[in-house]
Amino acid sequence: MQELFFLLLPVAALYGWYMGVRSVHQKKQKKGNKLSRDYVQGLNFLLSDQPDKAVDHFIALLEVDNETIETHLALGNLFRQRGEVERAIRIHQNLIARPSLTLEQRDLALLQLGKDFYQAGLFDRSEETFVQLKASPEYQEVALENLLLIYQQLKEWKDAVRVTESLYKLSKGTKKRRTLSYLYCSLADQFKNPSDDKQKIKLYQKALTVFPNCMRANIALCDYYILQNKPQKALQILQSIPELDIDFTEVILDRLLKLHQQQGSEQELIGYLYSIVSIGAGASAVILLAELIAKYHGIEKAQEFMLQELRRNTTMKGFNHLMTYHLQLAQSISEKESLTFLQKLVSEQIKLRPKYRCQKCGYSSKKLYWQCPSCKNWGRIKPIRGLDGE
Ligand SMILES: [Zn+2]
Incomplete structure (x- = not known):
C-alpha cells in the first residue's frame, strides 16, 4: 500500500500541476472575457450618448487592470478632440493618480492632461503641468512648445521669450529663429516710455541678429528712426526690405514715399x-x-x-x-x-478681397498680422500675389 502511495505521488503532482496551469489559464481567460465585456459595456454607454456613465465605467476599469492604460489615454484624447474637456481631464487625472504607473506612462498622461487644461482655458494649471513635464528629458521639448503656446496666448512675452530661447538652444540654433525674433519684437513693443528706448532698440537688434529677415524688427527700427528724425537711417532699412523679401515691398511703400517727399x-x-x-x-x-x-x-x-x-x-x-x-x-x-x-x-x-495670406495655413485677412491668428506661426502672413493681389 505504501509502495502504491509512493507510486501515485508523481502522478498526483503531475495532475496538480496540470490542474494549476489550467485554472490559471481559465482565470486569465475569465478575466479577459470580463474585461472585454466591461469594455463593450463602456463603449455601449459611449455610443448611446451617455458619456458620463462611460467615463465612470472606464475609470472603474482602470482600477482593475494596468494593461489598459494606452486605451485610457486614447479615450481621454478622443474626449478632448470632441471638445469634452472635463471628461478628458477626469480620465487623465485618474491615470496619473495610479501609483503603479511607469515613468513613461506618467509623462504621457501628464502631456495629455496639460493639453486638456489648455483647451479648457485653464492656463495656470496647464502651465503647472507642463513645467512638471519639462523635467523629463524625453518630454522637455514638447513641454516647452506647449508652454510657449500658453505664454503667447496670455501675451506674457517675457516668459514666451524665455522658453523659446531654451528651444533655440536645445536645437543648437537651428529651430525657432523666426519665432524668437518676432517674440523679441513683442517684448520690445511693451516699452512705451522714451526712457526705455535703449532697451527697446537692443531687442529689435537682437531680433535681427537671430533672424535678419524679421520684417517686424526692420519696420519697427525704421519707424523709430523716423521718429528720431534720422531719415537716412530709416531709408537705409526700408531699401533693404525688398532685398530680404521682395513679397513685403507693398508694406513699405507708404513710408518710402513719405520719406522721399520730406527729403524732396x-x-x-x-x-x-x-x-x-x-x-x-x-x-x-x-x-x-x-x-x-x-x-x-x-x-x-x-x-x-x-x-x-x-x-x-x-x-x-x-x-x-x-x-x-x-x-x-x-x-x-x-x-x-x-x-x-x-x-x-x-x-x-x-x-x-483680402490683402494678406498666411503661407503656412492659408488664413487670409485685410490686415497684416505678425502672428497668424489661425496657426499661430510668426512672420508667415504676406501680401497676396497674383491676379487678386500684388
Ligand atoms: Zn497661419
Missing part, C-alpha cells in the same frame, strides 16, 4: 522703384511708380508704362489703375461714363 527726393525714388519693379516688387510698387511717372513725365507715359507692366504681371489692382489714366485721357462723355462704371465695379471687387 521723389525723382530719386523713381530710379529705385524701377530697380525693384524689375525684380518683381508687385502691383503696388508699379502703381506708385506710374504715379510718379505721370507727375514728372505726363499721363501718356504713365499709361504706356502701366500697360507694359500689366502684360508682364496681370493684376486687378494694376488694371484698375490703368483705367484711371484711360479716364483722364478719354475724349467723349459716353467713353468716360462707361469707364467710370467699369472702374467702380473693379474697385468694389478689390475692396472685398
